[in-house]
Each structure stands twice: as structure tokens, then as C-alpha cells.
Amino acid sequence: MADDPHQLFDIWLSEAKASEPNDPEAMTLATADADGRPSARMVLLKGHDAGGFVFYTNSQSRKGDELAANPHAALLFHWKSLRRQIRAEGAIAPVSEAEADAYFASRARDSQLGAWASDQSRPLASRALFEARFEATRADHEGRDVPRPPHWWGYRLVPERIEFWSDRQHRLHERRLFTRGPDGNWSEGLLYP
Ligand SMILES: Cc1cc2nc3c(=O)[nH]c(=O)nc-3n(C[C@H](O)[C@H](O)[C@H](O)COP(=O)(O)O)c2cc1C
Numbered sequence: 001m002a003d004d005p006h007q008l009f010d011i012w013l014s015e016a017k018a019s020e021p022n023d024p025e026a027m028t029l030a031t032a033d034a035d036g037r038p039s040a041r042m043v044l045l046k047g048h049d050a051g052g053f054v055f056y057t058n059s060q061s062r063k064g065d066e067l068a069a070n071p072h073a074a075l076l077f078h079w080k081s082l083r084r085q086i087r088a089e090g091a092i093a094p095v096s097e098a099e100a101d102a103y104f105a106s107r108a109r110d111s112q113l114g115a116w117a118s119d120q121s122r123p124l125a126s127r128a129l130f131e132a133r134f135e136a137t138r139a140d141h142e143g144r145d146v147p148r149p150p151h152w153w154g155y156r157l158v159p160e161r162i163e164f165w166s167d168r169q170h171r172l173h174e175r176r177l178f179t180r181g182p183d184g185n186w187s188e189g190l191l192y193p
């Protein structure tokens with residue numbers, strides 16, 4: 001068993017990739033506004049290493065506004081096929097421009113156009129309006145690369161706490177909690193289920 005939570009995360013994610021029917025990288029992202037009121041939604045994990053967990057979004061979205069007001073968040077993975085969950089909590093930092101550019105450049109062209117066409121989280125009068133905006137964006141970019149919109153970037157959750165939960169018989173589940181100390185080293189303990 002790995003005693004580095006990032007290594008253990010990678011092992012569990014690779015097992016999830018082998019057994020989940022779709023989107024093993026899907027995770028719930030919980031944020032809170034300046035008054036501490038929470039909200040949650042799914043995003044996709046697009047990078048993971050000892051530095052943290054990376055996802056991409058529109059920084060002018062509801063989550064973007066909340067992260068600007070309160071740069072702390074929680075992530076939750078739940079893999080039903082494995083009966084496992086992982087929780088991670090910590091501070092949020094933007095990825096570098098170079099990292100965001102590189103990831104944006106790797107996306108499908110229609111996804112890149114969609115990032116320009118969507119005012120994520122703002123009211124939309126009709127689906128037809130969005131489709132028209134998308135087609136106008138496509139026409140605007142005809143014959144040239146689609147640059148990364150300045151409001152579209154990545155965030156890295158730098159975990160202070162990562163918990164691995166696995167199902168056991170009779171609800172005697174296992175909970176392994178890793179906490180990062182001020183020296184940056186991880187310590188491990190168990191929690192009652
Ligand atoms: C499986 C799944 C993956 C998603 N991945 C992302 C993502 O990586 N980035 C993103 O901005 N929205 C993603 N979404 C859409 C978000 O859940 C959400 O609708 C959107 O980001 C707006 O959230 P907000 O209004 O709270 O900011 C995903 C939705 C699902 C169901």
C-alpha cells in the first residue's frame with residue numbers, strides 16, 4: 001500500500017479508468033461564496049501530480065466568482081464500480097498562463113469555440129441564441145487558430161487533506177486520512193467510518 005497520498009490517488013484513478021463506464025476523471029468541486037454559502041458541481045480532472053489537482057473552467061462562472069472571493073475548495077471522486085470515494089481539500093491557485101495555453105491548445109476545436117461562445121453560468125434567453133453565437137464564433141475564427149479566451153483558465157487545488165474511503169462489509173468501511181503538515185510532509189491516520 002502506498003503511503004504517499006498522491007501515489008495512492010494515481011493507483012486508485014488507474015483502477016477507476018479500468019472499471020468505470022465513463023468519465024473516471026469526473027469529480028465534484030465544492031466552493032463557497034464570501035458568506036460561506038456552499039455550491040457544488042462536477043468538473044473533470046485534467047492534471048494531477050504532487051502539486052495538486054487541476055481543472056479548467058470559465059473564471060467568470062459562478063464557481064469562478066466564488067473562488068475569487070474564497071480561494072478554498074473541496075473535491076470529491078466517487079467511483080461506484082469500485083465502491084470508493086476520495087475527498088481532497090485545500091487552497092486554490094491559478095495554473096500558469098503557459099499551462100492554461102497548452103491545455104486549451106490540446107482541446108477539440110469545437111470545444112475551443114464553445115469556450116468563447118458560452119457566458120458560463122449567466123442567464124441564456126434561448127438555446128437558439130447560444131447556437132447562433134456558436135456559429136458566429138466559428139465564422140469569426142475561420143481559417144485561424146482559436147486562442148484561449150482570457151477568462152478561461154485552470155485552477156489547481158493544493159491539498160492539505162486527502163481521505164481515501166473504501167467499502168467494507170457490514171458498513172465497517174475503511175477511511176484513511178492523510179494530512180499535510182507545515183513542513184509539507186504527509187501524515188496518515190484512520191477515521192471511524
Ligand atoms: C461529468 C461532468 C464534467 C464536467 N466538467 C466540467 C469542466 O471540466 N469544466 C467546467 O467548466 N464545467 C464542467 N462541467 C459542467 C459543470 O458541472 C457546470 O455546469 C458548469 O461548470 C457551471 O458551473 P457553475 O455555474 O457552478 O460555475 C461538467 C459537468 C459534468 C456532468
